Amino acid sequence: xxxxxAALQAALVAEAAASYGYGVVGAHLTGSLEQLAASALAxxxxxxxxxxxxxxxxxxxxxxxxxxxxxxxxxxGPASALELAEQLEDGTAGVYYDLIGSTANxxxxxxxAEALVDAAGRAARWRAxxxxxxxxxxxxxxxxxxx
Numbered sequence: 001x002x003x004x005x006a007a008l009q010a011a012l013v014a015e016a017a018a019s020y021g022y023g024v025v026g027a028h029l030t031g032s033l034e035q036l037a038a039s040a041l042a043x044x045x046x047x048x049x050x051x052x053x054x055x056x057x058x059x060x061x062x063x064x065x066x067x068x069x070x071x072x073x074x075x076x077g078p079a080s081a082l083e084l085a086e087q088l089e090d091g092t093a094g095v096y097y098d099l100i101g102s103t104a105n106x107x108x109x110x111x112x113a114e115a116l117v118d119a120a121g122r123a124a125r126w127r128a129x130x131x132x133x134x135x136x137x138x139x140x141x142x143x144x145x146x147x
Contacts, residue, residue, distance in 0.1 A: 007102035015048035028081035089123035
């Protein structure tokens with residue numbers, strides 16, 4: 001297995017874990033935070049589908065993805081749901097960082113970089129939800145349009 005295929009597979013599993021986790025996160029939130037969780041779920045599910053496509057395009061078979069994942073801690077309410085959302089985004093950002101380093105393919109590097117920036121931005125919004133900032137405010141990044 002090449003480093004690129006291994007990194008794509010790791011990203012696929014991380015996206016599946018994020019999708020699973022957001023099902024739990026969304027169940028504990030309401031209002032705009034619930035909508036943010038639903039949007040994140042759709043994004044991560046879509047990226048998982050894209051990663052499976054990229055693996056097949058590389059001539060690899062997407063490896064098995066567990067139907068369920070062990071959560072790192074019990075999610076019992078909004079505070080722990082927000083903490084889980086932060087961890088989900090940090091985890092996906094990490095695998096995309098690894099994917100960037102695993103390939104010289106410019107298109108794949110761009111896809112991974114966009115996913116990394118998106119995950120980092122979403123993690124920042126979740127962190128803001130636990131502090132004095134408004135989580136509904138879109139974070140912008142220098143040189144990029146707001147996510």
